[in-house]
Amino acid sequence: MPVVLVLASGRGERFVASGGTLNKLQALLAGRPVLEHTLEAVRASGLPFHVEDAGHPGMGDSIAAAVQATRNAGGWLVLPGDLPLVLPETLRAVAQALSDSTVVVPTWRGERGHPVGFAVTCGEELAALSGPQGAAAIVRSHTPLLLAVDDPGIAVDVDTVDALREAERLLASRR
Template structure:
């Protein structure tokens, strides 16, 4: 039996970070320092630790749907995709791998921590054409609704902690210090 092609992690880094700046942040939120390192570096460290292929989409698209579509088109031969916004610096590698593993049984997988849905959202190859056609600010909501989503309970608060504001950055700093 041939080995399955693994899913590719799509790290979305095209956002403008307007909420971060509006909250008093200086510059791009992905470059904001978290424990002395840029937020995006924390996210990429977890991604690299999985050993899965990944693609960083940072071309400055107008909406999340556009970013996802461009990233899927750039990785058409992937065995599926894990959509991970670049501003989730506390997500753990084992969680990324658990979502990838769950894609073997479902078309769409959403990690859930303490009753709250988070990222990365995993999509099977069967969702590729729909993902590649996305546009606008709503991301892959339509694909998620069309296929239904298998919820994957995880013990990882990092799936729900995104850095949208200066306050969120400070909270992430406190959580990181407590690890």
């Protein structure tokens, strides 16, 4: 079974530059921290997960550390902690699609998002990542399955105060 890697190491510099006063993962969305919304979806998915929050310098470093910490996983779903609206069903769908694909990228109305799924065969590549680019080069080096999902939350990341407001609006529309 793949492990969801919740990346929570970023400094959130764009969020602060846009007027935010806290780290974006601690910013309140409907009265609860952004990261708590993300973790709620991960827990509801029933998939095992690992939170990587050691303050790594780049996304690649965070992914590598998380993969090394979960070395015996049956694959990985990379989920930045600032995607508070991703649905548990989407996490399960990406995990299921990994049984037939090496890399799975969810899409909503043609827009790519997260979590991006990686099969066990990508483990060495993921564990060797460093720097700010994350796993984009690994995705490009494979032919990813583009998995259409009915979940705009795959592309709603809270990088700015305006994005937090948009997430608040979308969350309210779900209720």
